[in-house]
Amino acid sequence: MSIAALRRVTFSYNGTPIVDDVSFDVAAGSFVGLVGPNGAGKTTILRLMQGLLRPSSGTVELEGRDLETYQRNEIALRVAGVWQRPPLAFGFTAKELVLLGRTPHLGLLKWETPHDHEIAEEVMRQTETLQLANRTAMQMSAGELQRVFIASALAQRTRILLLDEPTSFLDLRQAARLSKIIGDLMQCGMTIVCASHDLALIRRHASRVVVIRAGRVIHEGAPDDALERARLADAFGMEESDWYHDERGGG
Numbered sequence: 413m414s415i416a417a418l419r420r421v422t423f424s425y426n427g428t429p430i431v432d433d434v435s436f437d438v439a440a441g442s443f444v445g446l447v448g449p450n451g452a453g454k455t456t457i458l459r460l461m462q463g464l465l466r467p468s469s470g471t472v473e474l475e476g477r478d479l480e481t482y483q484r485n486e487i488a489l490r491v492a493g494v495w496q497r498p499p500l501a502f503g504f505t506a507k508e509l510v511l512l513g514r515t516p517h518l519g520l521l522k523w524e525t526p527h528d529h530e531i532a533e534e535v536m537r538q539t540e541t542l543q544l545a546n547r548t549a550m551q552m553s554a555g556e557l558q559r560v561f562i563a564s565a566l567a568q569r570t571r572i573l574l575l576d577e578p579t580s581f582l583d584l585r586q587a588a589r590l591s592k593i594i595g596d597l598m599q600c601g602m603t604i605v606c607a608s609h610d611l612a613l614i615r616r617h618a619s620r621v622v623v624i625r626a627g628r629v630i631h632e633g634a635p636d637d638a639l640e641r642a643r644l645a646d647a648f649g650m651e652e653s654d655w656y657h658d659e660r661g662g663g
Contacts, residue, residue: 414473415440415603416461416572421470423456430456432627433470438605440571443598445614446607447639448624449648454607455496457624458574461605463487474572488516492565493574494558506552506560507545510536513567535566538593540586554581562590566597573597575606579613591616611639623647 416438423431431453438444446454459465460472463479472479474490482490492513504512513535514528524532536542539559549557558581565573579587587610594604594617608614614621614635621638623631625647631638 413440414438415475416605417473418457418460419471419473421457421460421467421472423453423460423465424468429468430627431460431467434624434627434629435470436622436629436632438572438603439619440603441598441601442619443594443604443606443617445618445621445635445638446605446624447609447611447614447621447644447647452624452647453627454624455576456627458493458576458605458607461572462491462493462574464493485516488568488570490570491572491574492568492570494562494565494576494578496577496580502549505546505548506541506556506563507532507536509549509560510541510563510567513564516568531569532563532567535563538566538596539563540589555583555586558582559586559590562593566593571601572603572605575604575608577608577610578606579608579610587613615639625649 414437418434418436421431421434422429434457446457448454456465460467463482463484466480474482474487479487510532511524511528514524514531517528518524533542536545539562541556541559541563544552544556544560552560562578578590582590591613598604598617604617606614618635620632621635622629623638623643630647631643
C-alpha cells in the first residue's frame with residue numbers, strides 16, 4: 413500500500429521545469445532511494461513531498477489524500493525532513509534544536525513536557541549527540557550539526573522520514589552509525605525516502621530506487637537493476653568506460 417505518491421508532478425522556477433512529469437509510489441515501510449546528478453531535481457522532489465513547495469501541476473499524495481488538503485501541522489505530524497542545507501540555527505543549543513522536533517506534538521501552551529524531554533534525550537543517545545546537548549550550533553562541526561538535525565527529525569516521531577544527502581557531512585564512523593539507525597527505523601516500520609550520492613547506503617537499505625536526470629524519472633526499479641553501472645553512467649552523462657566506481661559518493 414502506498415503511503416505517499418507523486419502523480420505527474422511538475423515544478424517550475426522562473427518558467428524553467430526543475431521537476432518534469434514525475435510519478436512514483438512510496439510503499440509504507442519501504443526505503444526509496446533517489447539517485448541522480450546534482451541539479452537533477454532530487455531535493456526539489458523531497459521538498460514537494462513535505463509540502464515546502466507546491467507543484468506547478470500534478471498531485472503529491474500523502475496517505476491517499478492530496479497533500480494540499482492538509483494543514484501544515486498535520487503534515488509535520490506525518491513527515492519529517494533532514495536537509496543538506498538546514499536552516500540557520502546559530503543561537504540554539506543542540507538540545508533546543510532537537511526539542512524543536514517535538515513542536516507538532518505540543519499542546520495549546522506550547523511548553524515541552526517531561527515526556528518531550530525524554531524523547532529528545534532518547535534520540536540524542538541514538539544519534540550520539542547527547543554529549544553536545546549544551547553546545548550552540550556555532551560550537552559544533554558540520555558533521556555534529558548534521559547529526560543533531562537527524563535527532564530533531566527523529567524526535568518528530570513521524571511515519572515518513574525524508575533524507576537529503578544525509579551522509580554528506582559525516583565521517584565513516586558516523587555514516588556507519590546512521591546506516592544502523594536507518595536499519596533500526598525500518599524494522600520499526602518507518603518509511604524513508606532518501607536522495608543521496610552514497611551508493612553504499614542506497615544499496616544497503618533501498619527496496620526501490622528512482623533514477624532521475626534533468627528533472628525526469630529515467631528508471632525505477634530494484635537496487636541491483638537501477639544501480640547497474642551502465643544505467644548510472646547514462647544518468648550522470650558519462651561513458652561507462654570512464655566510470656570510477658566509488659560506493660560512497662559514486663556520482
